[in-house]
Amino acid sequence: MIDWDNGLRVKQNDLYLDSRRPQRLCFVSHAHTDHLAAHDRALGTPQTLAIAKLRTSFASEIVLPFGQKYSLPDIEICLYSSGHVLGSAMLHGSVAEGSFLYTGDFKLRPSLTVPPAEPVQADWLIMETTYGKPFFRFPPRQQVIDELLDRVAKALANGFQPIVLGYALGKAQELIRILTDAGFPVTEHGAVAMLSSIYEKQGVNPGPRRRYRSADFKGPSALTLEERGVLIAPPNVARSAFIEQFEKRVTMMCSGWALLSGANYRYGVDHVLPLSDHADFDELVELVERVRPKKVLTLHGFAEFADYLRDRGVDATTAKPDPQLRLFN
C-alpha cells in the first residue's frame, strides 16, 4: 500500500507524501520548509498551499479543505486537521487493499490558533515520531504557559526586554495569542509578521501586535519598554546582532527539546520552555490507540518507538528503510 521510493509513496498511483524532492504528485501536509519541494502537482489544504507558495512554487495544485472527499485514480482521500500549525493536515486514503492515515507532523493537545487534530480509524498508520522516547513527556500546557507569563512579567518589571523565540510559522502565532490574551503588548520580528498576516487573512487573528521597527527601540522616538512589550522572533536570531542590541534582555526559547539538559546553551538563550507543536510520547501512544491500525510505520525522530509498539503486540516498523535493505513491500 505504502512504500519508500526516494520518499514515502502510495504505490497505487505514485502519490508522494511530504516528499523533499520534486514529484509529479505530492501531498503537502503543512508548510514547514522541511516538508516542501517544487512539485508538479501539490495537494493540500488552502491554508497550507497559501503559505507554501511563499517558499516554493508548484505547477498546479489540488486544493482540498478539511473533511471534503476527493478521488484520484485508484484512491479516495480526505484531509483532517493534524493540530500542528495553520492548515496542517493528516491524509486518510482508501485503496482496494484497505485504508491508511498519514499524520504529517501532529499534536493532540489543544491550541489557540489551530483546530484540534482529528485522527480517524485506518488499517495502516504512518506517523511522525519526533519525540518517540518515554523521556519526552511534556508538562501540562498551562504550567508551561504560567512559567512563560511569569518570566515575561518579571523581565518587564525589572526593566529587561523579554524576547521569546519560536518558529515563525505556528509557534510564534500561538505565543502572540497567549501573550496578548494575558494583556501583554507584543512586537513581532518581520519574519514572524509575514506569517501572522497570512494567519489573519485565513481568519485566525493571532492578536494585536506591532511590527518591529528599530526606531521604536532606539533613538528620540523610542517607545517605552511597556509599550513595546514582548518581542517575538524566530530561533535563528538567538546569537545575532539583532538580539545583542538589547543590553538588558531576557531570552526564552519555546520547543519540546527544552526537556533536554543544556538546551538553553544549545539555543543560546537564558531559559527554555517545553511548549511544542509536536506530540509528546504519551500523545504518540494515544494516537495509535485512537486509530487502531493493523500496521504502523514510523517516520522521523526516534526509531525506538516502533520497538516500543512491537513489544506491546503492535505490528510496527520504521517507514524509511535502511539503505541496505527494503523492510517492506
Ligand SMILES: [Zn+2]
Ligand atoms: Zn512541522
